[in-house]
Amino acid sequence: MDLGLKAKNAIIFGASSGLGRAAAHSLASEGCNTTLIARDSEKLKSLHKEILQSYKVISDYIVADLMKDHDVSSLLAGISDRKYDILINNTGGPPPSNPIDTDIHTLDLFVKSLLLNTIRITNSLIPSMIEKKWGRVITITSSGVVQPIDNLTVSNTLRPAVTGFMKTLSNQIAMHGITVNTVMPGRITTDRTLEVNTQRAKSLGISYDEAISISSNEIPARRYGTPEEFGSVLCFLASEKASYINGSNIRVDGGLIRSV
Secondary structure (H helix, E strand, C coil): CCCCCCCCEEEEECCCCHHHHHHHHHHHHCCCEEEEEECCHHHHHHHHHHHHHHCCCCEEEEECCCCCHHHHHHHHHHCCCCCCCEEEECCCCCCCECCCCCCHHHHHHHHHHHHHHHHHHHHHHHHHHHHHCCEEEEEECCHHHCCCCCCEHHHHHHHHHHHHHHHHHHHHHHHHCEEEEEEEECCECCHHHHHHHHHHHHHHCCCHHHHHHHHHHCCCCCCCECHHHHHHHHHHHHCHHHCCCCCCEEEECCCCCCCC
């Protein structure tokens, strides 16, 4: 199936590892040019090299930390003359915490990176999509948007706000040929898996392997998803074939979320 992504231009945040890295590979494999954004310069350089060696596309990268306003301002100034077709919003997950002990300073930091700067970046790229009458805005959130995850209070608090913004935006710009969707990963094998299950093992007084086993058995598919499986969903949503999917909150979770 031709997804119609050849020579499209995508900007991918959080690209250096995990779900962002998977999205970058998936889009590039379909002929999409990529601008890779992350704060880890070494991982970013490695991914950039992989993409250039593996696919016949144009690729560049920019080191930026979404927690730093100066970085975001410099980034937006540097790409102001570029016209992206596809935006993949992806921010690092906040550290585990329970509601009573959540540190307000930590919450404030992630309000900036996860919510405010996501909105700022999105709004800066929308005008060129409107001009071209084509665009895709895809934001990676979390299954916690629908089913809050124990000990991930900051994520459970802020990602629904991001989802609300994107849904509102989708209603306003669909007439211009732009779709806006959010994607909720369930339990996908990434570095975030290690962090969450290490914390879970500690709190339950069990081994890491036991924590993974318990966690896997809570998923109807009885396994964690792979980053490649997740990347394929993003790639489809970015494609011409997904032109009538708009304002949706897509689950990629193996059935983890129990609600209809």
